[in-house]
Amino acid sequence: MxxxxxxxxxxxxxxxxxxxxxxxxxxxxxxxxxxxxxxxxxxxxxxxxxxxxxxxxxxxxxxxxxxxxxxxxxxxxxxxxxxxxxxxxxxxxxxxxxxxxxxxxxxxxxxxxxxxxxxxxxxxxxxxxxxxxxxxxxxxxxxxxxxxxxxxxxxxxxxxxxxxxxxxxTPFSDLILYAGPAGASANRRRVILNLGGIANVTILDPDPDRVFGFDTGPANSLLDRLAVQLSGGELTCDLDGRLARSGTVNAALLDDLLTTDPFLQRRPPKSTGFEMYGDAFLERAVAAHGRRDHDLMATLTEFTARSITKALDRFVVDPPVGEIIVAGGGARNPALMERIRANMNPVPVRDSEEVGVSSSxxxxxxxxxxxxxxxxxxxxxxxxxxxxxxxxxxxxxxxxxx
Structure with missing residues (x-):
């Protein structure tokens, strides 16, 4: 041998x-x-x-x-x-x-x-x-x-x-990290939300054959790119959500993005990447908005939050979402987290650290x-x-x- x-x-x-x-x-x-x-x-x-x-x-x-x-x-x-x-x-x-x-x-x-x-x-x-x-x-x-x-x-x-x-x-590893035997019966409605460049969710169940997950759309991808542009390269992300919080949502653009985006309409299984939510998408949003500013950051932050919550409302219905556990870099963006919590209310949204798994x-x-x-x-x-x-x-x- x-x-x-x-x-x-x-x-x-x-x-x-x-x-x-x-x-x-x-x-x-x-x-x-x-x-x-x-x-x-x-x-x-x-x-x-x-x-x-x-x-x-x-x-x-x-x-x-x-x-x-x-x-x-x-x-x-x-x-x-x-x-x-x-x-x-x-x-x-x-x-x-x-x-x-x-x-x-x-x-x-x-x-x-x-x-x-x-x-x-x-x-x-x-x-x-x-x-x-x-x-x-x-x-x-x-x-x-x-x-x-x-x-x-x-x-x-x-x-x-x-x-x-x-x-x-990661749904396979989420079954191990978040759904041990002690809590298996309570985890049917637990959703693990990862906010990386792309947002994805794991819907847990004690039966691995009933676990499912999918990419919901963008998380940090659009926000990071716009932060670089707005700061002249000094920022790599919307630090503490300051840019989004200082802007006002363009309601017309937000509605257009939510209703015309083809990926959001697709049923799982589905996955995506920068090819869908990268520079080309951002440039189309800039053109529709007419400028690069804090209002666009606020709009894309709301779009990101809504694309996540709309996906959960549409595709996680039997049984419905009972709690959301958030991990990934986007969990450190308070503006994005505020909008996810507001859109998912009254469903509790918790940080991964609270359940003993390092978010980072x-x-x-x-x-x-x-x-x-x-x-x-x-x-x-x-x-x-x-x-x-x-x-x-x-x-x-x-x-x-x-």
Whole structure:
């Protein structure tokens, strides 16, 4: 037997593993790293605790401004620059791993496995006639070579190959992080709302076949881009929601956006990305509004909140939403959170921290879980979420040099 296969067998036999998960979301503001101790594996079921996760260290690694510009300008890159970016982001992710390990006062030899989502450059928006395709850069081989640790990456592609959307993927990990056996009977109406560049929801249920989730539309994508423009590059986001709070909603534009947006009208399963809610969308909104100002920020903030709450009102009806748990960078935007709470009233909207899951670390923890499940041979795609023909094991392996 090859040494690497022997190593994987030994890892799979351990009662608990230290697994590092990392991701840079569609906002590309930083690389999020979660080092977790994971005991066992699988989804919790009656009599079986499933995977039990302890967050050892959360770390955010800065993104070089030049790389961030390339990510946001991906549509203008050529084959060479995309290939180079794939390597460059992989090197940055390796740096992030090593820095997080050092911050946790661990050594690379103590890390059993790495799960890396990478950086999304393209994801189809599930519109009719658009082939399902996805591209995450951040070469897993670069990470494995630099760290000396086995890496699992490129998680979306396998679900697409099985006929799925390839997103959202985190409903599987949400079943573990938010719906343990102790609270399973109460979680039928619990919604996990992630506010990254794109907003997505997980509707939990003790029965994994009844769990579903989907992208609702934009979260930070439009707001971050407009904040950069309004501040002349000094801001990367609407800090504390100040820009939105100082503006007035353009009611006519808001109504037009809500009624004419084709993605909002589609039923799940569905997923989207910057191709739908990026620079082109923002420029159309600017043209319709007639200017770039704080009123446009207020309008797009309200549009973002309404696109989320309208999706929940329309698609989560049996049983209806009982509570919403919010995670992701958008949870730190008080203007956006105020509008979500107002639109969902009287449904309680709570921060993920209140239920014991780090809002910032949630997605990175998810990819640590996906790596752990791949090692154990467990499928992590949920056909009820993505529409895949069958549950499949997600991720591709990269092995370090002997």
């Amino acid at each position: 090859s040494p690497i296969l022997q190593r994987l067998l030994e890892l799979s036999a351990k009662p608990a593993r230290i697994v590092l998960g990392l991701i840079s979301g569609t906002s590309a503001d930083a690389i999020s790293v979660a080092i977790c101790r994971i005991k066992g594996g699988g989804i919790p079921t009656p009599g079986n605790p499933g995977a039990e996760v302890e967050l050892i260290q959360y770390y955010e690694h800065p993104y070089a401004a030049s790389v961030r510009r390339q990510v946001f300008g991906a549509a203008d890159l050529n084959v060479r620059t995309i290939a180079e970016l794939h390597v460059q982001v992989g090197e940055l992710f390796a740096d992030a791993c090593l820095s997080a390990i050092q911050a946790a006062k661990l050594t690379p030899e103590e890390i059993d496995l790495i799960g890396s989502h990478g950086q999304t450059l393209y994801h189809h928006s599930s519109m009719p006639g658009v082939p399902r395709a996805t591209l995450q850069v951040g070469d897993g081989d670069q990470i494995a070579e630099r760290t000396g640790i086995c890496v699992i990456s490129d998680f979306r592609s396998r679900d697409i190959a099985a006929g799925g959307e390839g997103a959202p993927l 670390a949630r997605e990175a923890m998810a990819f640590a879980l996906f790596a752990n499940e791949a090692l154990l041979g467990h499928p992590t795609s949920l056909p009820s979420v993505t529409g895949a023909r069958t549950p499949v094991i997600l991720g591709k392996w990269s092995f370090p040099s002997a």
